[in-house]
Amino acid sequence: MHSGRYTIGLIQQIIGAGVTSGPETLIDTLLTDSRRISNPATALFFALNGRRDGHTYLHEVYAAGVRNFVVQHLPDEIPADATFLIVPDVLAALQALAVYHRNHFQLPVIGITGSNGKTIVKEWLHQLLSADYQVIRSPKSYNSQIGVPLFVWQIGGGDTLGIFEAGISTVQEMARLEPIIRPSIGVLTHMGTAHDEGFISAAQKLKEKLQLFAHCQLIVYQSEALAGQTGLLPAARHFTWSRQAAGAKVFITKQWQGQGETHLEAMYNEAMISCVIPYQDEASVENAITCWAVLLAMGYMPAAIAKRLPYLQPVRMRLELKNGRNNCSVIDDSYNSDLQSLEIALNFLTQQNQHPVKTLILSDILQSGLPNEVLYQQVAAMLRQKGIQRFMGVGVQLSAHQSHFQVPDQYFYATTEALTDDLPRLNFQNESILIKGARIFQFQRISRALVQKAHGTVLEINLNAIIHNLNYYRSRLQPGVKLMAMVKAFSYGSGTFEVANVLQYQKADYLAVAYIDEGVALRQAGISLPIMVLNPEPAAFAQLLACQLEPEIYSFTLLKEFLSHLSPAQEPYPIHIKVDTGMHRLGFILSELDELCQLLQQHPAVKVQSVFSHLVASDAAVHDNFTRQQFAWFKQACEKLQNTLGYPFIRHILNTSGISRWPEAQLDMVRLGIGLYGIDAAVPAASGNLQPVATLKTSISQLKTIKPGETVGYNRKGILPKGGRIATVRIGYADGYLRTFGNGVGHLLVNGKVAPTVGNIAMDMCMIDVSHIEVQEGDEAIIFNEQQTVADLAQQIGTIPYEILTNISQRVKRVYFYE
Template identity: 30%
Template sequence: MNIEQLYQHFKECTTACTDTRKIDKNSLFFALKGDNFNGNEFASIALEAGAKYCVVDEKRYAIDQRYLLVENVLETLQNLATFHRDKLAIPVIALTGSNGKTTTKELINAVLSKKYKTTATIGNLNNHIGVPLTLLRMNEATEIGIVEMGANHPKEIGLLAAIAHPDYGLITNFGKAHLEGFGSIEGVIKAKSELYDYLMANLKTIFVNENDPLQVQQTQNYDKVFKFGLRTSTDTMLEIINTQPYVTLSYNGSVIKSQLTGTYNFNNIAVAIAVGSYFKIEPNHIKNAIEDYTPTNNRSQILKKGSNTIIMDAYNANPTSMMAALENFKQLNQGGKMIFLGDMFELGKTAESEHQSIVDYLEQNELGKVHLIGKNFYKTNVTHSNIQKFETFEALKLNLQQHPIKDSFLLIKGSRGMALERILELL
């Protein structure tokens, strides 16, 4: 079945899906394969659950006209997404980066939604499957698409750009993330810049943070840039007023008070303001969108639990984002400070040195009582009596049961696999 024929079937459906546990009625089911499963085996279950058609790539499963046989389901999903995106012919904004992608995407969506009908990546469904599904959620009512792109190996951002055909793009930052796959910070820069490569090759517009030397360097020989930052030479000029406990800034003569903490979130907000400015969103609407945005999903949330106040930033972590969180915590003028840090994953051969670098910083800076959780942190050399190591979460749990925490100001930060939000249950 060719892509034109498949597209006609897709137009009969409400949406596309890949999970039989989340089937929408009259959807188009793609029977993807994984290391430990064959989606073709679940095609009949998808139909029983309400799917209208199933895309399969093994002939023995295509038993009637509801089964659409193709050579490769994953490639077909990606090709259909591109075909659909091109048919819609709407502006698509792509963003990637080492840190802050999802928060930035949510902020951009909040700002643009003040004027346009938008369709944006849900959560962080930002990989080779999530990006096509995001594109296929767009329809004739969509005026602007916002696509988050994630990667942990070279060539992945290039693939996602080739699927999404973005008209605009930005990179939040270059940091020490997924070093196991990228090899080094130089590898990170090269891989993330695959988005720049696509945009430049196709003469598309790039949003550039003038205060990030790496972004400026990577785009210095390209003309179609929209600059933002703290300099008067930028297209959108901003001014930091305060970052503690929440980011407050000045834009277009107006003060914007966000519900996000930390200098690192100033850059995320700045991107959204710049994009809003480019797309002619009224300044007061930009202000309202930023001020109304509330962080969720353990991303820079400030929570209250009993007598304790918590900065919950445990959605994910890498050396760059962890150091930024610690620097921000250091600047907070609060008593009773306490830190919980969980292992950082996907660092490969640099894991030992990067975890030790965090410990060295903690020993050189008085930030309160520190709890380090996980096998990597447990291997570090600690000399300061204010720093405790716990190889497992269970060991930490036992300690907190014996030494209850109250009247404290906490920072909780760790990789997703550490699930440090569980600490909230112990407070």
């Protein structure tokens, strides 16, 4: 994270580090991720020891140009031009540096914590207060032990108000964040069940969160949130709001809904005040009331606040990756633009390997707190560092400072209209395009023009949830165990390169696909990870070799066929030997191993990269004895092959549920399949350890009132005996919503309520009963999400989640979100 601060010598003193000799350097950038290197000449890399040990990536960071490091131990080779600050705890050193920096600024800081709504409240307070303050805030949900110090480092002399959120997952974490943020105003949002698993009770979680307010002069909260535990708060000025307690500073006396909005009346200082909030859902209303209370507590006049609240804009929490026209990928972040979120979005753009060209469409950056000359120098430097090849800048300031930019193919426009008019001439082809604009520029028009039009039914894929699930399983692995991610069958319906790019960026060790053409598509999309092909077709071996894919070999016929495609002069080609230990699907049985060993010895053109097998019932306790027998047979097979070959190979037998239930059998690698997508029969859904990845949604195309006894759909199968209202929705069996869901078996969610199917499922649509639901044409209808899960749908029709996911048609538009 970029700032502009201290010499390496001063930092050494601040964090109490030992030091190797090196040149005195001015440090203005803090780095914690080897994949995200910026300003390397003036950067300081912290080798954090988390899910992955940052020390293992020191050589990569050095190769990227960084010469200053904070480490717990020195690398084996110490470059003469590098400086290493040696500390006992790298994270503590990062936090100590942030505390030192924070203490040099006396600006007021709003510190926000709670279980839900922290980011929304932070962003809405920014919208409400940015007219009066130069606000620095942590972007999106960077509220962790690492994220908070990185963004406190951003505080500069031009900032007049800070707004930071703090999230914790266990005890003692808030005590480390409080001196970094050092808020003068504390805000407590809704207290829910998020992260309950890290605490022995809800009371303990609340006590830990309230440590953020230890030195606040003002604390704002809903009276009911503390439930009589105000003694946990410091002796500061407490400003409360409530719908129940008349003694609250802001007592909500009346609430009613208008068209897309909520009206509120409240007693405040013995007078009636009112406001209108442009939302109707309860979470948004509660978050808006919290913001209302904060501004009142800060001394704003009620009438002034009432003028601002109706203009609260939705908070775009995530980037959207969509299919674009002319074989482009479009990353839509068209509602906000600031320096920090630009860097995050550019990092996501650099992950996209499926196209040769990376393009940025950017608006003027408003309210950065920096002089425009400095701001756009920094933006131009960022574009150079990220390797942007095409650039469209929109706005008066970008146009005025275009001399700073040196992108190979660049254009500047004074207005969005000018760019829109020029889109046909720009001829976007085979590019990854990031659209990043302040809301006032209305870049959604550009997004609509570039995104491929598709079927209205949408499968939303949360890439952050995939990363979370990947890291959950990684956390269960013993040191040194590799991870192979299964991306066969269109990544279980979730996408091809979109998911593979994330896995490659997150440093998965291997990918696995079912067929050669799937592997070829990944190579064409820029995926360079090793890829195992589970069911290689001999007719496509030439493509397999050309794309350096690695075949599973499960029979003598296949092995001999593959050997015939190899040249004796080439380097030994990696193959993966499948052993059948009880599945009886594919693989060499134990009695064939002697012959297999002999054949492999005779043909050095191949090298056994791995030996593996597949568990029959890793998730079923009733079959545990058979699972143990499979382990024994597999161990026997590996020992025989090892003794014959005389060189080591990777051994792997565990699938998703095996990772969860059989840690003693992790061996050299595990294969993560459907668990990556949030489904594991061995992990209780209530544990919160896995996050659902996908949401399948559609919309209501028409509403009809049905008389008693009238029938609905093909073969007159549907009937509402008492009459009622049906909604026709845009999903059918051609989209993957199977006919077995018809006639009340399946249920959709409409405005949070369950709507059963009526009649047979048609090819492109189906009907649902909405007699009991307040609904309009165009409203969303959810097939599955975190409330009604894929597992729930599978249970409705007596199948497994795999079938639900992989049946989703390719005509259903995929949209990928990244926060």
